[in-house]
Amino acid sequence: MGSPAVSAQLEQITQQLAELRTLVEAINSRDERIGQISEGGAFWQDVDAIQRSIQRTKLELATLHAKGLRGEQKSRVTDELDAVVSDTESATETILSSAEAINDATGVLMEQLTGEQQELANHIYEQVIRIFEACNFQDLTGQRIGKVVGTLKFIEERVASMMEIWGGPDSLSSLAEAEVEEEEEKGDEALLNGPPLAGDMNVVSQDDVDSLFR
Template sequence: MPVNRRRFRIEQAFVGDMPMPAATDGEAGPMHREIMNELRSIRAQMAAPSHDAAKVAGIDPAAAQQIAESQALLETYRAQIEQCEKLKVELDLIYDAINRTKREIAVLHGKSFDGNEMSKVTGELGAVVGGTEEATQQILEAAEAIDQAASALAKVNSPDQQKILSEEISERVVSIFEACNFQDLTGQRISKVMATMKFIENHITVMMDIWGGVDAIRAHAPPIIDEREGDAKLLNGPKLDGDAGHASQNDIDALFD
C-alpha cells in the first residue's frame, strides 16, 4: 500500500495546494512571491522534455542550436588536438632517432670512413696480398732448388760435390722457414683490419637498434638476386667451416667410383 507522506509547506506552496503565506510587511510579500515564481520556473525546466528546454528557459531555439553545434565543433577540435599531441610525440621520437643515427654516422665517418683510416685498411690488405705472393714465390723457388739439388746429389760420387749440394739444400730449407714468417705479419695486419671492421659493425648495429633492430631492417631489405652469369655463377669458394651448399672431397670422389 502506498505510504502517505507528509508534504512540507514549501512543497504545498510550490505546487499550488497551499496558499502563499501573507506578507508580514510591505516588502516581504513581493519578495516571497518572486522567490516562489523562480522555484516554479526551475521545476518546470527540470520537468520539461529536452526538445522544449530552450523554450522553457526562454532561449531562442536557433541560438540553442548554434550552442549545440559549437559544443560539437569544440569536441571535434579537442579530438584533433589530442591526435596532434600524439603525432607530436611520434615525430619527436623520429627526430631523436634521426639525430642518434646522424651521430653514429659522424663517428663512423670520423674514425673509419675518412681517407686516412680507409687508406690504412686498404694498405694493410694490400700488404697482406703482397707479402703472401712474395712468400709463396720464395717457397716455390726454394722447393724447386731443393728438388734439383737432391736429383744432382743422387748422381755425384765426389764427397766435395755432395757436401756442396747438401749445404745448398740446407740453405734452401732455411729460406723456406724464413718465408713462412709471413703468416705472423699477415696475422697482425688482418687483426688491424678486423678491428676496424668490428668498430664499423658495432656502430651499424647501434643504428639498426635505433630503428627497431635487425628484424625491422630486414623487413625492408630488397630480395637478394644473383646476377652472375656463366662460370662466374659457379664460383662460390673457398668455403668456410660450416658453410652449406659446397661439395666435399668425398662427394667429388664418389662421382668417380
C-alpha cells in the first residue's frame, strides 16, 4: 500500500485527467457544431447561386422567345434566308441565259472569222465557259443556307423544350418585357430592314422611289 500522500496525489491526478477529458470532449463537440454551421452556410450559398442561375436562365429563354424565336421575327429570319436563295437562283439563271446567248453568238462568229479576230472570238468563248463554271456557287450557297436554316430550327426546338420545362411561354413572357423594351432598336437601326420580302405590306418599292425624281 502506498502512503496516504501518494494516494492523494494519484486521486488528484485522476480527477484532473477526468476534467481534462471533459474539456476536450466539450471542445470537440463545439468544433463539430461550428463545422455543421459552416457546412450549412456553404450549402445555402450554393442553393442561392443555383436559384440565381435558374432565374437568369429563365430570363434569357423568355428574351429569346420574345425577340427572336417566335411569331413574325422567327418567320422573318427563315423568310430572309429563303429570299436569298431565291434571288440568287434567279440571278444565276439570268447570268446563265445571257452566257448561253453569248456562247451561241460566239460559235457563229468563230465559223465566219479568221486570224486574230477568230482568236478573239475564241477568247470570248473561253470566258463564257468560266462564267458557266463560276455559276456553280449558287448550288453551294443554297446548300449552306439550308444548313443554317436547319441549325436555326434545331435551336428553336431545344429552346422550346427548355421553356416547357420552366412552365411554358406564358409563364416566362412577363420576365422579358422590361429587357425587350430596353433593347428596342432606335434611330437609323430601326430603319435598316433590307429589301422587302414578297409578303411584306406597306413597303416602299423602287417604282415609288423613282417617281420622286420624275
